[in-house]
Structure formats: C-alpha cells, structure tokens
Amino acid sequence: MSPERTGLVRTIPEKCRVCYTCVRECPAKAIRIRAGQAEVVPERCIGCGNCVRVCSQHAKQVYDSATLVSGLLACDPAAAVPRPPVVACVAPSFPAEFGIADYQSLSGIDYRRLVGMIRRLGFDRVVEVAYGADLVARRYRKLIAEQPEARFIATTCPAIVLYVEKYHPELVPFLAPVVSPMIAMARVIHRSYGAEASVVFIGPCIAKKAEAAAERYRDDVAAALTFMELRQLFDENGITPESVEPSEFDPPHPGKGMLFSVKRGILQAAGIEEDLVAGDVVAADGGAEFGHALREFSDGHLDVRLLEVLSCKGGCIMGAGTGTRAPLFSRRAAVSRYVRGRLAGRDPQAQPGPEGDVDLNAWFYPDDRTMPIPSQDEIRAILERMGKQHAEDELNCGACGYETCRTHAIAIFDGLAESEMCLPATITRLNEAVGELGVTNRQLASAQQALVQSEKLASMGQLAAGIAHEVNNPLGVVLLYSQLLLEECDPKAEQYEDLKKIAEQADRCKKIVSGLLNFARKNQVSLKAVRIDEFLQACAHAVVIPGRVKLTLDCRLEDPEIELDPDQMLQVFTNLMNNAVEAMPGEGTLAVRADGDTESVQVSISDSGVGIPMEIVKKVFEPFFTTKLGGKGTGLGLAICYGIVKMHRGSIVVQSNADPGTGPTGTTMTVRLPRRPPGGLA
Numbered sequence: 016m017s018p019e020r021t022g023l024v025r026t027i028p029e030k031c032r033v034c035y036t037c038v039r040e041c042p043a044k045a046i047r048i049r050a051g052q053a054e055v056v057p058e059r060c061i062g063c064g065n066c067v068r069v070c071s072q073h074a075k076q077v078y079d080s081a082t083l084v085s086g087l088l089a090c091d092p093a094a095a096v097p098r099p100p101v102v103a104c105v106a107p108s109f110p111a112e113f114g115i116a117d118y119q120s121l122s123g124i125d126y127r128r129l130v131g132m133i134r135r136l137g138f139d140r141v142v143e144v145a146y147g148a149d150l151v152a153r154r155y156r157k158l159i160a161e162q163p164e165a166r167f168i169a170t171t172c173p174a175i176v177l178y179v180e181k182y183h184p185e186l187v188p189f190l191a192p193v194v195s196p197m198i199a200m201a202r203v204i205h206r207s208y209g210a211e212a213s214v215v216f217i218g219p220c221i222a223k224k225a226e227a228a229a230e231r232y233r234d235d236v237a238a239a240l241t242f243m244e245l246r247q248l249f250d251e252n253g254i255t256p257e258s259v260e261p262s263e264f265d266p267p268h269p270g271k272g273m274l275f276s277v278k279r280g281i282l283q284a285a286g287i288e289e290d291l292v293a294g295d296v297v298a299a300d301g302g303a304e305f306g307h308a309l310r311e312f313s314d315g316h317l318d319v320r321l322l323e324v325l326s327c328k329g330g331c332i333m334g335a336g337t338g339t340r341a342p343l344f345s346r347r348a349a350v351s352r353y354v355r356g357r358l359a360g361r362d363p364q365a366q367p368g369p370e371g372d373v374d375l376n377a378w379f380y381p382d383d384r385t386m387p388i389p390s391q392d393e394i395r396a397i398l399e400r401m402g403k404q405h406a407e408d409e410l411n412c413g414a415c416g417y418e419t420c421r422t423h424a425i426a427i428f429d430g431l432a433e434s435e436m437c438l439p440a441t442i443t444r445l446n447e448a449v450g451e452l453g454v455t456n457r458q459l460a461s462a463q464q465a466l467v468q469s470e471k472l473a474s475m476g477q478l479a480a481g482i483a484h485e486v487n488n489p490l491g492v493v494l495l496y497s498q499l500l501l502e503e504c505d506p507k508a509e510q511y512e513d514l515k516k517i518a519e520q521a522d523r524c525k526k527i528v529s530g531l532l533n534f535a536r537k538n539q540v541s542l543k544a545v546r547i548d549e550f551l552q553a554c555a556h557a558v559v560i561p562g563r564v565k566l567t568l569d570c571r572l573e574d575p576e577i578e579l580d581p582d583q584m585l586q587v588f589t590n591l592m593n594n595a596v597e598a599m600p601g602e603g604t605l606a607v608r609a610d611g612d613t614e615s616v617q618v619s620i621s622d623s624g625v626g627i628p629m630e631i632v633k634k635v636f637e638p639f640f641t642t643k644l645g646g647k648g649t650g651l652g653l654a655i656c657y658g659i660v661k662m663h664r665g666s667i668v669v670q671s672n673a674d675p676g677t678g679p680t681g682t683t684m685t686v687r688l689p690r691r692p693p694g695g696l697a
Contacts, residue, residue: 064335
C-alpha cells in the first residue's frame with residue numbers, strides 16, 4: 016500500500032493520551048479528534064512530521080518504507096536475470112544525523128564509513144542528492160534572471176508544495192516550476208546508470224515519501240527512507256561502522272548544494288543574496304512562520320521575488336525523520352564542517368557538470384482542502400454549547416490545540432474537533448459534577464441512615480408485635496383482677512394503696528403494649544386533601560398547653576392545600592407539640608410555622624426548652640429511647656412519628672441546642688411532606 020492510501024502518519028490509539036499537542040503543532044490542522052481519539056486525516060496531511068516530533072508518547076507511526084527497500088535490495092543468486100541496480104541517494108543533511116559525537120551510537124562516524132555501511136546493505140551505488148541541489152540552484156538563478164518581474168515560491172520542500180496545493184490553491188501559479196533536488200538527482204541517476212535503476216532517497220523528511228509516491232514522480236524514485244529507517248536496517252543486518260570498509264560517494268560529486276539542508280542554503284548555493292534593503296528575497300521556516308509568510312504573500316503584503324519556505328524550523332537538518340538528539344546549531348556546525356572538508360582544495364566557484372538532457376521542469380496542481388467557514392451565528396451557537404456565553408468567556412488559552420476559541424469552534428463545525436477539548440469548559444463541568452456528586456453523596460448518606468433506621472424499626476416492630484401479643488392476654492387478666500380487688504377493698508385498709516399501685520402499673524403496662532402494637536402495625540396511608548393551616552390549628556387544640564407557654568401559629572403558604580392522612584399526621588404533630596411543651600418546665604414559647612414551595616410543605620415545631628444534648632440527638636428516633644424521667648414515657652412516640660412521616664414519603668429532622676453558652680436553648684422538629692405523595696388520593 017502506498018502512503019497516498021494509508022497516509023504518511025497514523026496514530027497508534029493505545030499510545031495516544033489525547034493531549035492535543037499534535038493538534039497545536041500541525042500547521043495544516045490535519046489532526047481530527049473523534050470520540051476523544053486523535054487521528055491523522057490522510058487527505059489533509061502535508062507530511063511535515065511536526066506531530067511525530069512533538070508526541071512524547073510516540074503515538075505517531077510513520078509510513079514504513081524499510082520493507083519495500085529490503086525487497087528492492089534482495090538478490091536471488093539463482094535468478095536467470097540479475098535484479099536492476101539500486102542506487103542510494105543520500106540527502107545533504109546526513110552529517111547532522113551521523114557526524115556528531117556523543118548523541119547516538121551511530122553518531123560521530125566518518126562519512127566514508129557511512130557510505131560503506133550503506134553499500135553493505137546491498138546498494139549498488141551511493142550518491143549525494145547535493146549534486147541535484149546544485150542543478151536546482153542553478154535553475155533558480157536562471158529563472159530569476161530571465162523573469163525579473165515574476166514572483167516565485169521555492170519548491171524544494173515537498174511539505175510546502177503540498178501545503179500550497181491544499182490550503183493556498185490560489186498560490187499554485189507562483190510555485191517555481193522546478194523539481195526538488197531529490198527528483199533532479201533521480202533523473203541524473205537514470206541518465207547515468209540506466210532507466211531501469213531503482214532510486215532510493217535517504218533523508219530526514221517524511222514528506223519525501225509522498226513526493227516519491229506521487230503519480231508525476233513515480234518513474235523517478237522507487238522509495239524514500241528516513242534516517243531512522245536507515246538506522247533500523249543497519250540494526251536488523253548487524254551493520255556497524257567497524258564492520259565495513261570506508262568508501263567514497265559515487266560520482267557525480269556536488270558543490271555548494273551540500274548546504275541545501277540548512278536555512279538559506281538554497282540561496283547561498285544559487286548565489287542569491289537575501290538583501291534586507293532590496294527585500295527581493297525572504298526565507299521562512301517552521302510551521303507558524305511559513306504559514307504567516309504564505310498568507311502575507313497571498314494577500315500581497317509580502318512583495319518579494321523569491322520566497323524560500325521550509326516546513327522544518329531550522330531547515331531539513333531538523334526533519335522529523337532524524338534520530339539524533341543533537342540541538343540545532345550542533346547540526347548546522349556538522350554540515351558546515353563536512354562542506355568545508357569536501358570543498359577543501361577545490362575551486363569554490365566550480366560549477367557542477369552540465370544539466371545535459373536532465374529535465375528539471377515541474378508542474379503543480381491545486382488540490383483544494385480548505386474547509387467552509389461557518390457564519391457568525393453558527394460560530395456563536397457552537398461557543399454557547401461550550402459554555403462561552405459572552406466574549407469574556409473566550410479565554411483563548413490554546414489548551415485545545417487551537418489558537419483561539421473561535422478557531423476551535425470553526426474546527427468543530429468542520430468536523431475536526433470536539434467541544435470536550437476545551438479545558439476551561441471541562442474544568443467547569445468537572446466542578447459542577449463534583450458539586451452534584453457531593454449532593455448525591457449527602458443524599459446517599461441520608462438514605463443509608465434512613466435505611467438503617469427503617470431496618471432497625473422493622474426489626475423492632477416484629478419483636479414488639481410478638482411480645483405485645485404474648486403479654487397482652489395475661490396482662491389483661493392481671494389488670495382485671497387488680498381492679499376487682501381494688502373495688503372490693505376498703506379504701507382505709509392497709510393493702511388498698513398496694514392494690515392501687517398494682518392497678519396503676521398494670522394500666523401503664525397496657526399503654527406500653529398498646530404503643531408496641533401501634534409501632535409494629537404497618538398502617539396504610541389514606542390521603543385526603545386538607546388545608547395545612549386549619550389542620551395545624553386543630554392539632555394545637557388537641558394539645559393541653561399550660562398558661563406559662565405561649566403558642567404562635569404562622570402559615571406562610573400562598574397555597575396551603577396538601578394531601579395527607581389526617582388521623583396519622585394528627586398523631587405526629589400532637590406528639591411533637593406535647594414533647595415541646597414537656598421540654599419547657601418554666602415559661603416558654605411553642606412556635607409552629609408552615610412554609611414550603613409548589614412541591615412540598617415544611618412544618619417546624621420549635622420550643623425554647625432545655626434542648627437535647629448533641630450526643631443523643633441521633634438517638635431520638637430509636638424505639639424505647641427517651642429523655643423523660645422514669646415512668647413518664649415509653650420511648651416509642653418519636654419512633655412512631657418517624658414511621659408515619661416516612662410512609663408519607665417525607666422526612667423529619669431535629670435541630671437542638673442544650674448549651675446556653677452557645678446561644679438560646681431549645682429544639683426544632685422539622686417535618687417536610689410532599690404536597691402530593693406518590694399514589695395519589697386513597
């Protein structure tokens with residue numbers, strides 16, 4: 016499969032961490048985020064390799080040419096006809112890859128040993144692309160001299176050519192009609208070594224793979240290897256610098272074309288000066304810089320005769336296909352040292368051999384991949400979906416990989432991005448989710464507490480029912496005979512008080528058993544529509560309120576109607592009011608207040624009594640727990656109230672303060688009931 020079909024670069028999903036670095040660094044915006052996964056769009060990719068260079072997770076995989084080259088180099092001794100010659104064309108940047116010590120195991124070696132290693136792989140000839148660069152430089156000088164009014168964009172970088180064809184099709188007529196040094200050298204090889212020779216380019220550039228596979232150059236170059244793939248072949252074949260004999264490059268030999276791999280190298284090779292005063296020539300490199308230069312050239316703001324643009328910052332020596340970790344200026348110095356050494360003793364003005372019949376002409380065609388621009392309303396709608404309601408919400412932080420929030424919105428419109436890529440919006444949603452989770456956790460804790468209480472009440476109810484039924488009959492006999500004996504006994508007799516005590520305690524036991532039966536009974540709720548204000552007044556009339564206690568009733572509901580079981584809720588509210596009165600041994604205030612909303616009604620019953628200590632507040636709804644003196648309570652009242660409120664799908668909570676040092680003492684019982692419990696009226 017060719018790189019045109021599979022793509023020059025693909026993402027390895029299991030390695031991708033979706034950090035959007037590749038999106039940020041891609042000048043063509045050829046990275047699409049789909050379902051939270053980054054993927055390279057083949058038809059938009061220009062092969063600059065920025066995504067490969069910046070990916071710290073090594074999640075970008077470059078199209079493999081090593082397998083194809085190994086097939087070209089394979090030699091069958093039994094074949095009747097020997098395979099055609101295979102010629103390696105080494106890019107001018109090779110000294111920056113292999114000529115620097117202390118950076119890689121293969122660095123710092125003499126170029127002759129590198130040539131020997133390449134020959135050991137099976138290549139029949141090893142030549143320098145720099146000779147083709149000399150031919151191209153000469154053609155550029157001639158082009159500018161013969162067309163003084165024309166404006167040109169250099170076409171030595173295949174990534175730039177693809178970028179112009181795809182994203183600035185209006186600039187295609189300005190592309191210099193000259194092939195790249197690689198194609199020029201391939202045509203020299205075919206003229207020198209035969210048309211059947213297979214040419215393999217070896218260099219730092221990923222875009223060269225696309226150029227070699229292009230239909231217009233398919234007869235020129237068989238494959239393009241990166242320096243990293245060359246290292247791979249060396250490792251697979253066990254080839255080291257020490258295992259080979261030094262060897263020279265095959266002719267033809269280059270001149271200043273060896274400088275082509277550094278920024279402005281083409282200008283020096285062609286003898287063209289970048290005169291800042293005249294402003295006829297401008298050199299630009301790197302994704303951001305060449306993009307701006309081409310836009311200004313298109314807009315007419317950059318009025319120059321020759322625009323030399325390279326996709327890699329610092330020139331080809333910084334290509335994404337390199338394996339060295341050496342910094343920029345170390346690489347430049349390595350190239351300079353190599354060029355000085357090769358040109359030593361030679362006439363610096365010497366020109367390469369004549370072009371002869373080598374065709375250096377090139378033609379380029381628009382392949383428009385520009386995306387439609389949405390309207391301002393469409394952009395605004397997308398921004399609002401990302402939570403950016405106002406201009407100040409557009410932070411332009413660049414975390415999504417796009418320079419501004421609006422370019423991100425345009426990318427979403429074009430199907431290249433997702434709104435989830437926005438980090439501030441994601442953080443906002445995360446904070447909201449954390450807040451909702453906190454509420455849910457509190458609700459869950461409350462529900463768990465209610466469940467524990469319900470299970471406890473259910474267990475106690477079953478136990479209470481069994482005890483009550485077993486005790487009720489013999490207790491009735493005791494109470495009956497104690498009453499009979501009391502009636503027959505003379506009030507002045509010595510045993511009368513004892514019999515009276517027996518009767519009173521038996522009657523108390525009967526009340527306890529009755530409470531147990533009420534607690535254990537699973538009553539059904541019979542809902543009726545009532546006015547809560549009138550209902551609370553009726554409850555207050557059913558309670559004996561001493562004169563020392565002041566009663567206040569306050570209903571703050573516009574709509575006082577609610578559905579509840581009057582008999583059961585009467586038991587709840589009267590019980591709470593009685594408890595409040597008993598909590599105030601002296602003067603005090605009993606405040607009953609009702610408020611709420613359209614969904615629920617909240618009734619608060621407050622007293623100014625002694626309060627309940629904090630350590631026992633959680634126990635007040637447990638069966639048989641009471642703070643009253645012995646013989647004054649069974650401890651079942653609040654447990655029964657709790658069960659009735661839960662049957663109404665409501666809640667009951669207690670707030671109390673028993674410490675005068677922290678404020679007024681007292682207790683507030685709050686009952687919240689739904690206006691219309693599930694199930695409707697009975």
